Amino acid sequence: MSLEEFDEVKYDHSTKRLDTPSRYLLRKARRNPNGLQELRESMKSSTIYVGNLSFYTSEEQIYELFSKCGTIKRIIMGLDRFKFTPCGFCFIIYSCPDEALNAVKYLSDTKLDEKTITIDLDPGFEDGRQFGRGKSGGQVSDELRFDFDASRGGFAIPFAERVGAPHSRFDNSGNSQSNTNNYIPPPDAMGTFRPGFDEEREDDNYIPQ
Numbered sequence: 764m765s766l767e768e769f770d771e772v773k774y775d776h777s778t779k780r781l782d783t784p785s786r787y788l789l790r791k792a793r794r795n796p797n798g799l800q801e802l803r804e805s806m807k808s809s810t811i812y813v814g815n816l817s818f819y820t821s822e823e824q825i826y827e828l829f830s831k832c833g834t835i836k837r838i839i840m841g842l843d844r845f846k847f848t849p850c851g852f853c854f855i856i857y858s859c860p861d862e863a864l865n866a867v868k869y870l871s872d873t874k875l876d877e878k879t880i881t882i883d884l885d886p887g888f889e890d891g892r893q894f895g896r897g898k899s900g901g902q903v904s905d906e907l908r909f910d911f912d913a914s915r916g917g918f919a920i921p922f923a924e925r926v927g928a929p930h931s932r933f934d935n936s937g938n939s940q941s942n943t944n945n946y947i948p949p950p951d952a953m954g955t956f957r958p959g960f961d962e963e964r965e966d967d968n969y970i971p972q
Contacts (some may be wrong), residue, residue, distance in 0.1 A: 783806075783884075784802050784805055784806070784883070784884055785883045785884075787883065788801075788802060788805065788883060788884070789802070801886045802886075804886040804887065805884040805885060805886045806860075806884065807860050808860060808863060808884060808885055808886055808887050809836075809856055809857045809858065809859055809860050809862065809863050810854055810855070810856050810857075810863060810884075810885040810886075810887050810888050811854070811855050811857075811863050811866050811867060811882055811883065811884060811885055812852065812853075812854055812882070812883045812884075812885045813825070813829075813852060813853050813854070813855060813880055813881070813882055814851070814852045814880065814881040814882075814883070815851065815852075815878055815879060815880050815881050816841075816849070816851045816852055816853060816875065816876070816878060816880060817851070817875075817876040817877070817878045817914035817915065818848070818849050818850065818851055818914060818915055819849075819876065819914060820849070820875060820876045820878070822838050822840060822853075824875065824876065825838055825853060825855070825875070826838060828870065828873070828875055829855050829866055829870065831869075831870075832857070832862055832865040832866040832869060832870060833857045833858060833859070833861070833862025833863075833865060833866070834857065834858040834862065835855060835856070835857060835858075836856045836857065836858055837855075837856040838853055838854070838855050838856075839853060839854040839855075839856075839888055839893050840853045840893065841853050841854075841893055841894070841895065841902075842893055842894055842895070843894075843895050843899075843900040843901050844894035844895055844896075844900045845899075845900035846900060850895045850900075850901040850902055851901070851902055851915055852902065854885060854888045854892070854893070856888065863884065864884075866882060867882050867883070867884055870882055876914065877914065878914060
């Protein structure tokens with residue numbers, strides 16, 4: 764079997780199954796020599812990844828919502844690796860895989876603290892994955908965000924470095940002019956700029972292993 768087993772379109776049902784790996788996990792698997800095995804493990808795992816949380820959402824709020832799908836053994840809050848404060852994601856470990864699948868099926872795109880959360884199956888939590896991978900210590904996705912989001916730290920990129928922000932330069936007469944075409948996008952967590960960084964969740968905790 765290959766990764767095609769997860770890409771195959773089946774017409775046994777009128778709607779797409781929800782208890783399958785996300786497109787993000789499929790893309791990650793294609794870059795990883797052990798990707799197929801990790802995908803299979805995620806289908807049998809009792810662990811889920813929850814993203815796009817507000818920085819102010821408490822563990823108690825998460826427990827109250829996700830306990831509706833089964834018995835929770837542990838919640839691991841995602842932390843800024845420098846400040847050790849919540850940075851918008853968590854891992855939830857259920858007592859059995861069926862409960863994790865139920866959370867993916869029934870709670871994906873639910874609003875919690877006015878934020879629409881994302882949920883993925885996860886191959887299993889390992890120590891160290893609870894820390895953000897961004898250069899500032901938080902999540903890479905927040906460092907590449909251009910809109911103001913008070914629930915996730917406000918603006919992530921200084922105004923002077925934003926798309927459309929004026930950059931000072933001087934003309935031949937020495938007069939200062941503004942130029943809106945000299946914007947250089949910020950690099951990603953690995954130090955390189957990737958055009959079109961607007962794909963489905965590119966979360967930090969999944970990037971380095």
